[in-house]
Amino acid sequence: xxxxxxADVNAPHSMGTTIxxxxxxxxxxxxxxxxxxxxxxxxxxxxxxxxxxxxxxYICRSGSAADSQIVSDYVRYFLHQxxxxxxxxxxxxxAANLVRLLSYSNKNMLQTGIIVGGWDKYEGGKIYGIPLGxxxxxxxxxxxxxxxxxxxxxxxxxxxEGMTQEEAEQLVVKAVSLAIARDGASGGxxxxxxxxxxxxxxxxYPGDQLALWHEEVEAHNSLLDILNASNPEPMST
Amino acid sequence: MSSIGTxxxxxxxxxxxxxxxxxxxxxAKAVDNSGTVVGIKCKDGIVIGVEKLIASKMMLxxxxxxxxxxxxxxxMGVAGLAADGRQIVARAKSEAHNYENTYGEPIPIKExxxxxxxxxxxxxxxxxxxxxxxGVILGGxxxxxxxxxxxEPSGVSYRYFGAAIGKGRQAAxxxxxxxxxxxxxxxQGVIEVAKIIYGVHDEAKDKTFELEMSWVCxxxxxxxxxxxxxxxxxxxxxxKAALEEMDAD
Numbered sequence: 236x237x238x239x240x241x242a243d244v245n246a247p248h249s250m251g252t253t254i255x256x257x258x259x260x261x262x263x264x265x266x267x268x269x270x271x272x273x274x275x276x277x278x279x280x281x282x283x284x285x286x287x288x289x290x291x292x293y294i295c296r297s298g299s300a301a302d303s304q305i306v307s308d309y310v311r312y313f314l315h316q317x318x319x320x321x322x323x324x325x326x327x328x329x330a331a332n333l334v335r336l337l338s339y340s341n342k343n344m345l346q347t348g349i350i351v352g353g354w355d356k357y358e359g360g361k362i363y364g365i366p367l368g369x370x371x372x373x374x375x376x377x378x379x380x381x382x383x384x385x386x387x388x389x390x391x392x393x394x395x396e397g398m399t400q401e402e403a404e405q406l407v408v409k410a411v412s413l414a415i416a417r418d419g420a421s422g423g424x425x426x427x428x429x430x431x432x433x434x435x436x437x438x439x440y441p442g443d444q445l446a447l448w449h450e451e452v453e454a455h456n457s458l459l460d461i462l463n464a465s466n467p468e469p470m471s472t
Numbered sequence: 473m474s475s476i477g478t479x480x481x482x483x484x485x486x487x488x489x490x491x492x493x494x495x496x497x498x499x500a501k502a503v504d505n506s507g508t509v510v511g512i513k514c515k516d517g518i519v520i521g522v523e524k525l526i527a528s529k530m531m532l533x534x535x536x537x538x539x540x541x542x543x544x545x546x547x548m549g550v551a552g553l554a555a556d557g558r559q560i561v562a563r564a565k566s567e568a569h570n571y572e573n574t575y576g577e578p579i580p581i582k583e584x585x586x587x588x589x590x591x592x593x594x595x596x597x598x599x600x601x602x603x604x605x606x607g608v609i610l611g612g613x614x615x616x617x618x619x620x621x622x623x624e625p626s627g628v629s630y631r632y633f634g635a636a637i638g639k640g641r642q643a644a645x646x647x648x649x650x651x652x653x654x655x656x657x658x659x660q661g662v663i664e665v666a667k668i669i670y671g672v673h674d675e676a677k678d679k680t681f682e683l684e685m686s687w688v689c690x691x692x693x694x695x696x697x698x699x700x701x702x703x704x705x706x707x708x709x710x711x712k713a714a715l716e717e718m719d720a721d
Contacts (some may be wrong), residue, residue, distance in 0.1 A: 288599055329577060331576070
């Protein structure tokens with residue numbers, strides 16, 4: 236066993252992560268894996284990296300868990316006040332701008348990549364990518380986190396403008412699943428959040444129900460299960 | 473119908489027994505005695521016009537502007553004490569600028585009006601400040617369409633289809649009510665505003681005046697700007713003609 240790889244469980248939690256945001260005709264879909272790691276130890280295998288800012292704006296968080304949480308807490312607070320003053324829901328653009336002002340001004344201390352996605356009545360569904368330095372870029376789709384390295388080519392090929400909600404959902408789930416297969420720092424389950432004029436819908440895809448990719452092995456029953464069975468036959472299935 | 477507020481009108485932090493703050497009412501008088509400012513909301517934008525009374529024949533035409541741009545999409549016409557009005561405009565510009573820096577979008581006109589009104593009201597709360605002796609008509613065009621607001625020295629702000637402040641406001645409001653604003657474009661609105669201002673100007677009591685007009689509409693690409701020279705001249709001609717018609721009756 237390597238000595239330095241065995242993590243101190245109190246070390247800073249990082250979200251290895253694969254996060255995705257795509258627009259479709261009618262809204263946006265945000266997707267993410269659920270692994271939070273401290274070195275090689277998986278601190279949380281079912282975390283929720285898609286965080287609500289307002290009724291109509293959500294973000295995907297990557298990088299340092301602490302940093303991304305504190306940024307999202309601040310922005311949620313500012314947006315709440317802004318909504319009260321404005322008398323109507325904040326726009327996605329305003330939410331994204333507040334995130335990037337924090338990211339940019341504190342770039343020396345923060346390590347967080349964020350994807351802001353939502354729906355408002357003026358612009359419809361919008362996705363904004365805000366990577367490490369605090370750049371803001373409005374994109375038809377955005378990918379982030381360590382697992383996203385394996386998805387650039389995939390999206391080049393699979394992305395289309397004006398997809399339906401079903402097509403976009405399947406694309407997001409497939410992409411996160413592909414990244415989980417290759418990126419050790421991503422794993423667990425796939426969570427998606429769909430935001431459109433009608434509201435917000437959360438979906439959950441358990442890890443063992445995802446498609447298997449190249450060289451991925453099917454799950455076998457655990458030996459522990461067959462020991463308790465009436466007729467214990469080793470490796471029967 | 474002004475009552476003398478003897479004793480209760482010395483400070484803006486004093487109420488009278490019948491619940492009035494006289495200092496604020498006196499500030500409003502400064503606005504009532506100034507040249508008329510008119511604003512209307514047409515179907516495709518806002519038009520603001522000012523009856524700029526000329527104090528001296530030696531003043532250059534076009535100087536002492538009474539209409540100021542606050543942001544690309546909005547402007548305000550000022551009545552009352554000019555220096556006070558300048559402060560209000562400066563504050564509005566600052567608020568618009570800060571909003572855009574923080575939130576990444578141009579300030580919604582409703583929000584701008586709220587902030588200007590809050591600032592004007594602020595100056596009615598402390599004995600060591602005096603109320604602003606000017607009122608403004610704020611017009612702008614944002615993603616919710618064209619909007620017109622009026623802010624008074626008391627800090628009150630309402631949204632209007634048509635508004636007028638200054639000497640000729642009663643007559644101007646009567647004229648505005650006759651207009652069918654929802655069918656009118658700003659091009660037509662400019663002519664109507666000019667007619668109204670020429671109409672309410674009292675030749676006998678007041679010196680000569682200069683007509684100042686601005687608009688923010690689809691035709692100006694939703695930017696606040698002075699009404700183009702050609703249209704302004706056309707409006708002045710139409711207004712003078714309308715006056716002569718009235719005199720001829």
